[in-house]
Amino acid sequence: MPPKSNGHYPTERLKCWNKAKEIRLKYYEDYRTAHDRGGLRYGGGAWTLDAIVRGFGDDVHLLTTEPYSASIAFQKEFSAQCLEAAEAKGYSRDLCAYVRNYIGGILLDKYAFGGPFPKLDFIFQEQLCCSQTKWYQLVSELEGGVPMYSVDLSVGPYKDLNETRTQYLVDQMQEGIEWLKKIIKRPFDEEKMIQAIYDECRSTSTWAEVCCLNKATPAPLDEKSMHSLYVLATLKKSSKEVADFYEELRDEVQDRVARGIAAVPTERCRVITDTQPPWGFLDLYHYLESYGCVSVGSLYVFGLEGNFEVKPDGTWGPRTTPQQMGLKFNNREEALRFYADWNLSRPQWQHFYGPEYKTEMLLRIVKEWNLDGVILHYNRGCEGLSVGIAENRLGLLKAGVPVMTYEGNMADEREFDEGRAHARVDAFMENLGLEQLSAAAHA
Numbered sequence: 001m002p003p004k005s006n007g008h009y010p011t012e013r014l015k016c017w018n019k020a021k022e023i024r025l026k027y028y029e030d031y032r033t034a035h036d037r038g039g040l041r042y043g044g045g046a047w048t049l050d051a052i053v054r055g056f057g058d059d060v061h062l063l064t065t066e067p068y069s070a071s072i073a074f075q076k077e078f079s080a081q082c083l084e085a086a087e088a089k090g091y092s093r094d095l096c097a098y099v100r101n102y103i104g105g106i107l108l109d110k111y112a113f114g115g116p117f118p119k120l121d122f123i124f125q126e127q128l129c130c131s132q133t134k135w136y137q138l139v140s141e142l143e144g145g146v147p148m149y150s151v152d153l154s155v156g157p158y159k160d161l162n163e164t165r166t167q168y169l170v171d172q173m174q175e176g177i178e179w180l181k182k183i184i185k186r187p188f189d190e191e192k193m194i195q196a197i198y199d200e201c202r203s204t205s206t207w208a209e210v211c212c213l214n215k216a217t218p219a220p221l222d223e224k225s226m227h228s229l230y231v232l233a234t235l236k237k238s239s240k241e242v243a244d245f246y247e248e249l250r251d252e253v254q255d256r257v258a259r260g261i262a263a264v265p266t267e268r269c270r271v272i273t274d275t276q277p278p279w280g281f282l283d284l285y286h287y288l289e290s291y292g293c294v295s296v297g298s299l300y301v302f303g304l305e306g307n308f309e310v311k312p313d314g315t316w317g318p319r320t321t322p323q324q325m326g327l328k329f330n331n332r333e334e335a336l337r338f339y340a341d342w343n344l345s346r347p348q349w350q351h352f353y354g355p356e357y358k359t360e361m362l363l364r365i366v367k368e369w370n371l372d373g374v375i376l377h378y379n380r381g382c383e384g385l386s387v388g389i390a391e392n393r394l395g396l397l398k399a400g401v402p403v404m405t406y407e408g409n410m411a412d413e414r415e416f417d418e419g420r421a422h423a424r425v426d427a428f429m430e431n432l433g434l435e436q437l438s439a440a441a442h443a
Contacts, residue, residue: 009218009262016249020229023245027235028068028113034061035118040184043120043139045132046234046304047346049151051200051339052173053124054238055193056186063118065135067234069098072105072112073279073411081108083412096131097381097411099138106142122183123148124176128352129384149179157353158345169340170333177332194335200238201307201321201342206246207233208306208318213253214296215369218262220253223273223295224285225263233305264294266437269429272365273298273375274358274392275385276410287422290436291429296369299361300385303347315368319345348385355388359395366401372432373402381409404428 014020034041039059044050046064053060073079082104087093089107091100109116120139123146127133133150140146151172155165181188207230214221221229229249232242255261266289273295277284285295302308311317322329322338329335343349351358362374374396379386396403406424409415429435 008265009260009267011262011265012256014225014249014252016245016252017225017228019245019248020232023232023241024228024235025113028063028071031061031063032111032113032115032118034059040121041118043123043136043146044125045129047126047128047153047343047349048124049126049173049176049339049343050124050236051196051238052177052193053180054196055177055188055190056180056184057189057192060184062124062236063120064234065102066098067231068112069101069411070231070276070279072101073097073413075112076280076413078110078112079280079411079413081110083414093412094380096129096135096383097409099131099135101411102135103138103142106139119143120146122146122180123150124180125150126153127151128153128349129382131383147183149176149183151176153343153349154352155344157350157357161341161344166337166340166344169344170336173336173340174332190332190335193332194329195240196238197329197335197339197342198321198323199240199243200339201319202323203233203237203239203243203246204305204307204342205318205321206243206250208302208308208316210246210250210253211297211302211306212317213250213257216257217270217370218260218264218267219270219294219296220256220261220263221296222263222285222289223297223301224282226297226301227277227282230301230305237305262294264289264292266292267294268292269294269373269432269434270369270371271295271373271375272362272369272371273300273377274362274389275300275377275379276382277377278408278413278416279410280413281408281416281418281421284418284421284425287425291425291434292437293429293434295375296371297365299358299365300348302365303361306347307342307345308347309345316364351388352384355391356395358388359392362392362396363399363401366396366399371401373404373428375428376403376405377410378405378407379410380407380415381411402428402432 046066082101085104085107086100111117123136125136140148307319308316309319406421
């Protein structure tokens with residue numbers, strides 16, 4: 001363990017922090033102004049197979065629904081307007097909170113980054129979570145019948161993947177390319193798509209490598225900061241820009257580990273969370289830090305876009321990229337088969353098929369990231385990532401892992417009680433034998 005200074009680890013701001021912010025803001029501005037520059041706009045989720053669409057040009061811009069809706073949720077006043085607009089039209093409060101924020105913005109004709117909501121030219125979506133395709137079916141109708149294609153990713157857990165299931169996804173991607181040709185009315189550049197697949201593998205593997213660097217003590221990154229970093233892959237994971245940025249980030253985090261630079265200088269307790277936080281109340285992480293507790297990440301932050309594999313020593317590490325394996329795709333079919341396998345191995349996709357997969361991954365992280373406990377968010381806003389969460393709690397407790405739970409909603413502030421959540425933290429920290437630090441020690 002690196003030496004402490006006056007009871008603190010040294011800390012410093014990430015040098016590439018502003019660059020991450022610039023990439024994100026440029027992404028939303030490029031989408032908004034795409035038509036002004038002769039480009040196209042399309043809609044899809046954070047798991048959309050966007051490397052395929054890159055074969056039609058760099059001026060075809062995607063607005064990924066979930067991170068965009070999270071941006072709305074962070075703007076509490078605008079989010080309240082969107083939620084109320086959706087509910088006034090009859091959309092139930094137990095519907096995905098992201099859906100309600102997104103739909104509300106369309107109904108209000110307001111864009112979270114200024115001006116009217118930029119209309120879509122087409123939709124290229126995926127289906128895994130329960131609401132994804134229906135979400136965009138509704139968007140298509142509200143925007144006057146936008147052409148839509150959806151890829152079914154629900155082929156079962158990766159451990160059961162076989163030739164038939166892989167081919168099912170490959171066939172859909174092949175059909176999707178032909179559909180896009182008719183809708184976009186542009187030639188398809190196969191080599192451009194293949195390069196985008198290489199870049200996506202590079203970005204998602206490198207992000208996993210960054211997450212693995214947080215096994216170090218002190219943790220060089222904290223979860224709150226990681227939310228602003230992983231999100232770049234949810235926006236344009238198949239871009240060279242994001243893949244290059246993650247390599248720059250990895251190099252900086254490696255340097256932080258070597259020098260013992262901490263995200264939380266008073267680190268004395270390490271936890272993770274499981275799913276999305278309440279985006280309008282990220283101060284919850286600062287409250288944890290008042291106890292010297294750092295959340296070193298979450299299954300969501302790690303596995304939503306990061307791609308891992310079990311290394312020879314039995315631990316999780318970044319999945320080996322095709323470039324690292326020396327693979328060169330000779331045609332579209334080869335590229336799409338690898339692309340299908342790469343995506344179907346994502347950690348965050350596995351627990352849609354049973355809570356035992358999530359429990360297994362959480363226990364792995366507890367061990368390898370040297371954690372003192374796990375915080376589970378009973379998130380009413382996301383059915384897909386919260387299903388089986390009570391079973392996850394029992395599985396962790398059975399393994400002897402301290403667990404804290406709190407209730408909330410990632411994108412509807414009306415369903416989060418900040419005072420109650422703080423009280424849950426107080427009780428959890430007391431159970432771990434920790435007291436709040438003095439203001440001077442926490443500073």
